[in-house]
Amino acid sequence: MGTNPQSGDLPLLIAQLGKEPDFFVRDMLTWAITRHPVTTSYPLLVRALDNPDGRSQVLHTLSKLAHPDTWSVITAAMLHDEDIEVRTTAWRVAVAAVPDNQVDYLVAELIQELGRGDIDTQRSLSRALASLSFASRNRVAALATHARHVLALMDNPDAHDELSSDFARKLAALGPDGQD
Numbered sequence: 001m002g003t004n005p006q007s008g009d010l011p012l013l014i015a016q017l018g019k020e021p022d023f024f025v026r027d028m029l030t031w032a033i034t035r036h037p038v039t040t041s042y043p044l045l046v047r048a049l050d051n052p053d054g055r056s057q058v059l060h061t062l063s064k065l066a067h068p069d070t071w072s073v074i075t076a077a078m079l080h081d082e083d084i085e086v087r088t089t090a091w092r093v094a095v096a097a098v099p100d101n102q103v104d105y106l107v108a109e110l111i112q113e114l115g116r117g118d119i120d121t122q123r124s125l126s127r128a129l130a131s132l133s134f135a136s137r138n139r140v141a142a143l144a145t146h147a148r149h150v151l152a153l154m155d156n157p158d159a160h161d162e163l164s165s166d167f168a169r170k171l172a173a174l175g176p177d178g179q180d
Contacts, residue, residue: 005036014044017061018054030061042067049073056085063093071097079109084121087113091128098132107132111143 001009013033020026033041042065048058059078062070070093078090091110098106110132113125129140 001032003035005032007036007040010036010041010044014041014048014058017048017057018051020054020057026057030057030064033061034064038065038067041065042069046073049078052083055081056083056089059086059089059093063089063096066096071099071102076109080112084117087117088121088124091124095128095131103132107140111140114143 001013010033013029017026017029017033020029033045042062045058045062045065049055055078059074062073074090074094074097078086079094081087081090091113094106107129110125110129115122117125
């Protein structure tokens with residue numbers, strides 16, 4: 001179905017993405033779908049995102065198409081999905097598809113995920129934020145400074161004045177909105 005793509009095969013291939021338990025078969029399904037014209041496969045994959053079964057594999061397949069409208073189908077709900085596979089796949093796809101004028105929005109969404117999930121999930125989030133490079137570095141630095149301030153206040157609530165001055169200096173050094 002991928003070697004000799006027929007448009008009639010696409011609905012079956014995409015439907016199977018949500019049902020197939022075997023990773024290697026899902027990978028072959030993705031490969032076969034990517035051999036079809038993007039103009040045909042992209043809209044079908046976008047519609048398949050409405051089905052919770054196999055959503056992470058559909059997102060993965062969308063990432064392989066590199067369609068310019070992929071960013072528009074990544075929702076905040078996907079970035080914060082209860083299903084770890086959906087969530088982490090959405091992060092990877094969003095980072096690859098985000099337009100320059102939406103990087104700050106994406107960073108703000110991803111930062112909400114800090115501390116959530118097991119070590120592998122946190123590592124995926126760290127990689128996603130690191131992939132956004134300069135924009136995420138400034139936002140994460142501002143968040144880390146704020147978190148350190150909160151932890152210091154928890155340790156010593158009476159040190160508020162000294163910590164507030166130090167905190168204000170650090171934020172001022174980062175610039176408006178935590179950016180240089």
